[in-house]
Amino acid sequence: MNYHWNWGIFLEPSPEGNGTYGQMLLSGLWMTLQVSVLAWTLALCAGSCVGVVRSLPSAWARRLSDVWIEPLRNIPLLVQLFLWYFVLPELIPETWGDWLKQLPNAPFYNAVVGVGLFMSARVAVQVATGLAALPRGQMAAGLALGLTPGQTYRYVLLPMAFRVVLPPLTSELINTIKNTSVALTIGLAELTARARAVQEFSFQVFEAFAAATLGYLAINLLATLAMRLIERQARLPGYGKA
Amino acid sequence: MRKALLLPILGLFIGLTTQTHTADAPGGTLQKIKETKLITLGVRDSSAPFSYLDAQQKHTGYAIEVCLRIVAAVKKELNLPDIKVEMTSVTSATRIPLMANGTIDLECGSTTNNAERQKQVTFTNTHFLTASVFVAKKSANLKRIDDLKGKTVVSTAGSTNIVQLEKANAERKLGITVIPAKDHAEGLLMVETGRAAAFVMDDVIIAGLVAGAKDPGMFALGSEPFSRPEPYGIMLRKDDPAFKAIADRVTAEVFKKDGEALYKKWFLSPIPPKNINMNLALTPAMKKALANPSSNPDPASYAD
Amino acid sequence: MFSNFDFGEIWRALPFLFLDGMRFTLTLTFLATAGGILLGTVLALLRLSGGRAVSAIVAGYVNLMRSLPLLLVIFWFYFLVPYVGQWVMGAPRPIKVGGFTSALLTFTLFEAAYFSEIIRGGIQSIPNGQAAAAAALGLTHAQTMRYVILPQVFRTMLPVLLTQTIVLFQDTSLVYVLSLDDFLGVASKIAQRDGRLVELYLFAALVYFAISFCASQAARRLQSRVAIVR
Numbered sequence: 001m002n003y004h005w006n007w008g009i010f011l012e013p014s015p016e017g018n019g020t021y022g023q024m025l026l027s028g029l030w031m032t033l034q035v036s037v038l039a040w041t042l043a044l045c046a047g048s049c050v051g052v053v054r055s056l057p058s059a060w061a062r063r064l065s066d067v068w069i070e071p072l073r074n075i076p077l078l079v080q081l082f083l084w085y086f087v088l089p090e091l092i093p094e095t096w097g098d099w100l101k102q103l104p105n106a107p108f109y110n111a112v113v114g115v116g117l118f119m120s121a122r123v124a125v126q127v128a129t130g131l132a133a134l135p136r137g138q139m140a141a142g143l144a145l146g147l148t149p150g151q152t153y154r155y156v157l158l159p160m161a162f163r164v165v166l167p168p169l170t171s172e173l174i175n176t177i178k179n180t181s182v183a184l185t186i187g188l189a190e191l192t193a194r195a196r197a198v199q200e201f202s203f204q205v206f207e208a209f210a211a212a213t214l215g216y217l218a219i220n221l222l223a224t225l226a227m228r229l230i231e232r233q234a235r236l237p238g239y240g241k242a
Numbered sequence: 243m244r245k246a247l248l249l250p251i252l253g254l255f256i257g258l259t260t261q262t263h264t265a266d267a268p269g270g271t272l273q274k275i276k277e278t279k280l281i282t283l284g285v286r287d288s289s290a291p292f293s294y295l296d297a298q299q300k301h302t303g304y305a306i307e308v309c310l311r312i313v314a315a316v317k318k319e320l321n322l323p324d325i326k327v328e329m330t331s332v333t334s335a336t337r338i339p340l341m342a343n344g345t346i347d348l349e350c351g352s353t354t355n356n357a358e359r360q361k362q363v364t365f366t367n368t369h370f371l372t373a374s375v376f377v378a379k380k381s382a383n384l385k386r387i388d389d390l391k392g393k394t395v396v397s398t399a400g401s402t403n404i405v406q407l408e409k410a411n412a413e414r415k416l417g418i419t420v421i422p423a424k425d426h427a428e429g430l431l432m433v434e435t436g437r438a439a440a441f442v443m444d445d446v447i448i449a450g451l452v453a454g455a456k457d458p459g460m461f462a463l464g465s466e467p468f469s470r471p472e473p474y475g476i477m478l479r480k481d482d483p484a485f486k487a488i489a490d491r492v493t494a495e496v497f498k499k500d501g502e503a504l505y506k507k508w509f510l511s512p513i514p515p516k517n518i519n520m521n522l523a524l525t526p527a528m529k530k531a532l533a534n535p536s537s538n539p540d541p542a543s544y545a546d
Numbered sequence: 547m548f549s550n551f552d553f554g555e556i557w558r559a560l561p562f563l564f565l566d567g568m569r570f571t572l573t574l575t576f577l578a579t580a581g582g583i584l585l586g587t588v589l590a591l592l593r594l595s596g597g598r599a600v601s602a603i604v605a606g607y608v609n610l611m612r613s614l615p616l617l618l619v620i621f622w623f624y625f626l627v628p629y630v631g632q633w634v635m636g637a638p639r640p641i642k643v644g645g646f647t648s649a650l651l652t653f654t655l656f657e658a659a660y661f662s663e664i665i666r667g668g669i670q671s672i673p674n675g676q677a678a679a680a681a682a683l684g685l686t687h688a689q690t691m692r693y694v695i696l697p698q699v700f701r702t703m704l705p706v707l708l709t710q711t712i713v714l715f716q717d718t719s720l721v722y723v724l725s726l727d728d729f730l731g732v733a734s735k736i737a738q739r740d741g742r743l744v745e746l747y748l749f750a751a752l753v754y755f756a757i758s759f760c761a762s763q764a765a766r767r768l769q770s771r772v773a774i775v776r
Contacts, residue, residue: 003342003629015405017412074758076716079730079751086743090435101436104394104419174613181615185723187396187421192618196335197422200400203362205339205625212618220613269639282642287725287735295739299562299732330645331725336624343628344640345648424723427738434741456741515739 009204010211021198025208028194029215035111035190036177036219042116043176047123052153054124055131065124072121077182081114085186111183111190119176126168130161163234170227174220191215271347271478271485276320283309284332284346284477288427290450291508292370292474293351297515301329304508308369308496309350309476315492333425335400338362341477348489349477352447354402355539356472364482365475366489367497367535371528371544372444374403374468377452377461378433384440386466387414393439394419396432406468407442426451433461442468446522453518471527472541494535501532555742556749559733567732568753570646574728575715578653582714583707585654586661591691593662594669604662611659617720623652624724645726649718657714664706668699705769712761716754729753 010022054065072080085107089097103109134157142152162169184193195212199205275281285301286293293303310327317325330346337353340346341363352372355365376395378384384393387410397404399422411418421438423429430451432438441448445463452461476493478486496504502524507513509522527546536543593604611619627648631641643651672695680690700707719730727735730750737746 016408070759071755074712074716074755074762075751076719076730076754078719078722079747079754082734082743082747083751085437086435087747090744098436102394106394106437107421178613178615181617182720184617185424187423192615192621193422195618196399196621199339200335201405203338203359209618209622209625213614213622216614216618217610274639274642278642280642282644288738295735299566299735328644331727333725336724339625342640343625344632344642345624345628345644425725425738431738431741431743435743454739 003206005207006202006204007207009198009202009207012202014198015201021202021208022211024194024198025191025211025215028189028191028212029219031108031189031194032177032180032191032215033219035108035115035180035183035188038112039116039119039180040173040176042112043119043123043172046117046120048127048158050120050124051127051131052158054128065128069121069124072118077115077118077179078185080118081110081183081186084114085110107183107186107188110186111180111188114186115176115179115183118179119172122172122175123169126165126172127158127161130165131157133164134160163236166227166231166234170224170231173223173227177219177223178216270482272316272320272482272488274344275316275325275347276322279322279324280326280328281313281316281348282328282330282346283313284337284340284349284351285329286333286351286425287331288425288451289352289447290454291513291520292446294450295515301331302514303350304504305350305352305369305474305476307504307508308493309348311496312348312366312476312489312492315488319488333400334398335424337400337477341479344479347479351477352444352474353477354444354472355475355537356402357539359477360480360539362480364478364480364486365473365537365539366478366486367493367537368473368475368531368544369493369497370446370474371471371525371531372446372474373471374406374442375445375448375466376440376442376464376468377430377448378440378464379436379460380462381460382439384462385464387464387468388416389464390418390440391416392418394421394437395440395442396421396423396429396438397442398423398426398429401443402472403442403444403468410468430455430461440464444472444474449520449522453520454516470541471544473531473537473539473544475537490535490537497532497535502529505532550744552742552745555736555740555745559736559746562732562736563729563749563753566727567729570727570731571715571718571729574646574649574653574718574721575711577650578657578718579711579714581650581654582657582661583665585658586663587665587696589658589662590665590669593666595687595691608659608662611656612663616656616717617723619656620649620652620720620723623655624648627651645721645724649721649724649726649728653714653718657710657717660710660713661707664703664710665699668703668706669695671702672698701772704772705765708765708768709762712758712765715761716758719754 010025011020013019014021014024016024050065050068053061089100100106138156138160139152142156143149147155180190181192184190184196191212195208198208283306285306287295289303291303292305293301296302313325313327317323332340332346332349337349338359341349355368376390384390395407395418397407397420404420404422407418407420410416411420421432423432426443426447429441429443430448433441434455448463452458455461476489478489505524509520512519527544530546531544589604589608593601596604627643628640631637631643632639635641676694677690680694685693718728721728722730722734725731733746733750737743
């Protein structure tokens with residue numbers, strides 16, 4: 001094969017002048033982790049709220065949740081990122097747009113918001129499914145105990161619903177991590193982007209991609225283990241598969 | 243389960259890495275063209291006037307015209323007049339791996355010929371000389387490289403320019419946030435829309451983009467270049483002397499005979515899609531490069 | 547805020563957007579779906595009924611694909627496949643693959659991992675008694691799969707398969723990074739050539755939304771129709 005392998009490339013200094021190619025990749029890994037954690041937090045918060053709205057008995061509430069969920073689910077993430085990054089600042093009043101564009105690390109915030117909102121639609125559907133899976137009596141029992149509907153959701157329904165949908169949420173977390181890579185198109189220096197940069201500077205395509213592949217496998221493994229730990233901790237005696 | 247996961251990649255890697263180097267003669271580009279009756283040109287979407295999209299979304303430009311001359315010579319050499327020509331869009335970041343893996347046979351664009359890249363690929367005779375500079379909004383009043391301190395600056399991913407920007411950033415401790423753009427047009431748009439303070443690119447590419455912008459008057463070039471004028475070459479696969487010989491012979495002929503006419507056509511006349519004239523006078527160094535075709539990567543060898 | 551909005555820009559771009567871009571996107575979507583479901587079914591069957599080593603390898607492949615970002619896989623394939631082709635075919639030089647073929651191969655192999663999980667889930671949801679009954683009737687394992695299990699799997703899983711196809715349709719936009727001429731690729735090339743990002747990206751979003759939304763509504767309707775009453 002006509003390719004010059006050089007696995008030592010990771011120890012060679014990068015032209016960026018502040019470390020080796022290996023450190024470049026590590027900085028990308030770190031960026032992927034940061035964006036993933038923040039985007040996932042946003043997705044969980046927004047997704048839970050929308051999921052609760054979706055579970056309400058009113059048809060209007062369901063329609064309202066659709067207005068949130070459908071655009072986020074039916075437009076490709078890449079296009080959504082472009083909308084946030086290139087289009088939004090041009091559509092809002094100029095002073096706000098300029099402020100948005102001149103934010104230091106604009107790609108970072110854009111990636112967090114873009115990926116976070118994209119995933120929130122998926123989380124919302126999962127949470128709504130979880131809530132729908134609970135026996136109706138739980139709501140009634142909560143109300144009968146004198147809890148307000150808000151309290152019933154907060155203390156009874158949501159804690160149960162989250163336990164039900166923990167496994168699908170694990171795969172949505174993994175999806176969040178993978179989706180952060182799309183933000184390389186708006187200039188985010190995450191793991192895939194850094195692997196690309198290593199390729200561009202050093203021409204060692206496959207070494208760089210192999211390292212990025214291992215990086216993603218490691219993060220996913222970490223995320224899966226963390227979620228499993230949470231699953232184990234959160235398990236209620238006598239409920240679900242013991 | 244996780245262990246099994248690594249097996250397929252590992253197998254692939256061992257398979258690929260233990261392959262011995264193949265001799266080049268039977269694998270040469272000429273032989274490939276002869277067998278497949280197809281030659282693939284790597285072209286650019288926004289490297290006007292070298293290689294770019296016209297109003298019909300077709301690729302055109304100075305470098306493509308030179309490439310087509312090489313193709314014509316290849317047809318004659320192989321005595322195969324019906325060789326098909328295919329054009330594949332590449333970016334600064336994809337062109338070198340795509341050349342190495344055989345997706346493209348000739349790269350017709352605005353690729354800087356330097357010693358670093360010569361380790362991976364090779365180049366035919368220089369078709370342009372250009373220095374790396376930055377462009378910013380006139381209103382921002384940025385002149386020197388030091389003026390970019392602490393700002394967000396964009397450059398094209400995979401270009402020599404982004405490397406020069408990173409190096410200057412590290413050496414002068416400027417604290418610039420470097421954002422890679424996918425292609426040149428996106429780079430200038432980032433400046434136009436205020437996403438980045440400056441765009442670092444070859445001066446000729448900037449001139450082409452600015453000429454086609456909505457308001458060319460809003461931009462100003464920095465006065466301090468990142469590099470001296472460097473040669474552009476059409477890129478070829480390395481270690482393919484037979485193919486390089488044809489490309490060198492054709493380009494030498496073309497540049498000596500029609501070089502100035504071609505220059506006039508693309509740099510001193512209105513060009514599609516907007517019929518804008520770039521009006522870049524022929525410099526003495528460029529004149530010399532056309533008269534004495536050379537594929538030397540050393541910028542010093544082109545000084546006038 | 548739409549004072550600078552140039553609708554004529556979209557109008558002029560329409561032929562390129564649809565005749566070039568959308569055709570590429572839809573062809574890629576359909577071929578990759580067909581290939582993905584075919585390969586996915588084979589993977590699912592191998593995983594469920596192959597030997598231990600085979601099912602471990604299949605599981606490894608499926609899990610590997612599912613843990614990597616599609617974008618990284620797209621890059622891997624675009625750069626690596628010609629070498630793999632050379633290696634497999636013993637050719638003297640890397641095999642020229644080209645953008646569309648490379649994308650098709652990537653999406654087929656990548657999505658097959660997801661389709662195989664859907665089909666595996668479908669097979670596992672069929673009560674064991676059916677396979678036992680088929681065996682009792684003298685059907686071989688292959689016949690059981692072919693005539694009893696898989697028809698039901700495809701029927702019950704049709705909405706899910708369609709949903710995954712919609713995901714695939716949206717994912718094809720990622721070939722933008724390779725500068726291929728898919729719908730988004732064409733839109734972005736025109737947008738960048740003319741400095742009209744707002745118009746073209748909004749229009750692209752609208753078109754993707756309209757197609758995906760209609761398709762997902764259809765999937766939902768299908769769901770209530772194809773449900774097998776047990």
